[in-house]
Amino acid sequence: MELHESLAELVAAVGPQVLDDADGLRAALDDYLDEGAASTGDINLLVDAVRLGAYTWMMSTIASGGEGAKAVEAAGVLLARDRGSRDLDTARWACAVLGFAMGKVGDADVRRYRTRSMEVPSDPAVTTGGTSQGTTEAAPVVAPDVATAPVQPPLAPVTQAAQPVVIAPGSPPPSPDRTGGRRTPGLAAVLSVLVVLALVAGGFAAWRLLGDDDPGAGQVTAIDSTEPASPTAPGTDDPSAGPSAKPSAEPEPLPFSVDAAFVNQPCTGEVIVMLATAGVADNYAAKLGNAVGGVSDAKVLRASDSCEAFQRTHPESGQPIYNAYVGPFATVSEACQAIDGLDSATAWVRELANPSQERELCFCESSADALTRVGPETDLTSLAVRRLIGQVQWGLYLFGLIPKEGVFQSYGQRTPDFVAALQEFQSQVLLTPDGVITGETWERLLDEFCETEVYDVER
Numbered sequence: 001m002e003l004h005e006s007l008a009e010l011v012a013a014v015g016p017q018v019l020d021d022a023d024g025l026r027a028a029l030d031d032y033l034d035e036g037a038a039s040t041g042d043i044n045l046l047v048d049a050v051r052l053g054a055y056t057w058m059m060s061t062i063a064s065g066g067e068g069a070k071a072v073e074a075a076g077v078l079l080a081r082d083r084g085s086r087d088l089d090t091a092r093w094a095c096a097v098l099g100f101a102m103g104k105v106g107d108a109d110v111r112r113y114r115t116r117s118m119e120v121p122s123d124p125a126v127t128t129g130g131t132s133q134g135t136t137e138a139a140p141v142v143a144p145d146v147a148t149a150p151v152q153p154p155l156a157p158v159t160q161a162a163q164p165v166v167i168a169p170g171s172p173p174p175s176p177d178r179t180g181g182r183r184t185p186g187l188a189a190v191l192s193v194l195v196v197l198a199l200v201a202g203g204f205a206a207w208r209l210l211g212d213d214d215p216g217a218g219q220v221t222a223i224d225s226t227e228p229a230s231p232t233a234p235g236t237d238d239p240s241a242g243p244s245a246k247p248s249a250e251p252e253p254l255p256f257s258v259d260a261a262f263v264n265q266p267c268t269g270e271v272i273v274m275l276a277t278a279g280v281a282d283n284y285a286a287k288l289g290n291a292v293g294g295v296s297d298a299k300v301l302r303a304s305d306s307c308e309a310f311q312r313t314h315p316e317s318g319q320p321i322y323n324a325y326v327g328p329f330a331t332v333s334e335a336c337q338a339i340d341g342l343d344s345a346t347a348w349v350r351e352l353a354n355p356s357q358e359r360e361l362c363f364c365e366s367s368a369d370a371l372t373r374v375g376p377e378t379d380l381t382s383l384a385v386r387r388l389i390g391q392v393q394w395g396l397y398l399f400g401l402i403p404k405e406g407v408f409q410s411y412g413q414r415t416p417d418f419v420a421a422l423q424e425f426q427s428q429v430l431l432t433p434d435g436v437i438t439g440e441t442w443e444r445l446l447d448e449f450c451e452t453e454v455y456d457v458e459r
Contacts, residue, residue, distance in 0.1 A: 022051035279314030364450035386412030
């Protein structure tokens with residue numbers, strides 16, 4: 001028997017009031033569940049859903065006429081935010097388990113979120129983050145000549161512009177704010193920072209007392225859980241510390257000629273519009289030159305001298321990777337507006353942060369009503385439409401319905417494979433699987449892939 005079924009039996013046996021109090025729920029689960037029936041992380045997640053109010057909010061929304069599946073999705077966003085995590089699927093699974101126990105959410109929804117929260121991508125460019133603590137296992141990388149993104153948006157380290165902030169291992173950093181700012185860290189993260197600072201201060205005091213007689217005096221070793229395996233790029237500080245305050249070394253000149261400025265980009269938290277990427281020396285000038293042609297403010301960066309989120313070298317040739325781009329911009333919205341002025345159907349937005357989500361979906365900056373209907377009658381030669389289709393393709397890849405190579409083989413095209421994947425997505429989110437992106441489908445895409453802060457209930 002699975003956990004959601006056991007919880008439903010518990011509610012049936014002792015009454016729904018068992019879900020009203022977090023401490024009472026934990027005690028009941030400890031008494032009722034067989035040893036090994038649930039992990040400590042799962043129990044903590046369910047208890048947090050009650051303690052932090054996500055369960056109460058979800059049930060109130062359903063009682064007001066909201067659809068159960070949608071209420072689970074929105075409540076999961078609230079729970080993940082309050083826990084300082086961006087692992088939405090795991091948070092939504094917890095809300096779905098509680099909703100199932102109350103008879104308000106179906107078994108299929110619980111299993112769908114559970115399956116997705118436990119998936120580990122086989123692609124090395126994918127970042128995993130399905131633990132209940134919201135930790136990140138690996139930094140994302142950019143595949144040569146095409147861009148990739150993680151299944152779950154990974155966590156971004158807390159940064160300051162002037163000086164690095166020390167984050168204790170395991171402390172959940174804040175989720176990004178789509179308006180361009182950053183949310184402040186939760187209480188747990190703040191306490192963790194204070195604890196680390198206190199330890200550092202105590203170590204310094206001890207060093208002062210020991211003096212030069214201590215064989216380790218004067219040697220300070222800093223440990224950063226976000227430190228990359230490779231050395232920090234020349235001229236930049238630790239990427240988690242924000243822009244470098246030190247004078248940067250003169251970068252090695254470009255080994256090719258291109259009509260664009262050569263400007264490397266550290267991890268500043270800003271966003272850029274990616275025009276093209278090249279990792280084979282014979283293609284540098286042609287591929288990047290074509291990408292920057294006619295773009296007056298285009299630039300080129302060397303990945304190995306820029307933010308550590310970029311892949312450094314081509315996995316087969318071993319040659320450096322160069323990227324053509326526009327920016328940086330302060331917000332995703334500004335970058336998406338810049339794309340609208342480009343003669344490109346494949347330009348995309350990424351954040352200069354490590355780790356970071358490798359693709360920012362520009363449709364997240366719009367409302368469902370403002371987004372274009374996409375069907376067989378739509379003008380599929382329009383650059384704007386092709387960009388939208390490409391973003392939906394990427395979303396369907398994140399959903400596990402399109403292979404990554406399939407996205408780039410037909411990027412921005414309404415192919416039979418794309419329609420079939422879209423129909424499967426519509427079926428899974430309980431919509432009519434017609435393969436047409438209408439306002440209702442856009443709403444579900446926004447719910448699934450964008451960080452929605454407010455859930456509107458139709459009354």
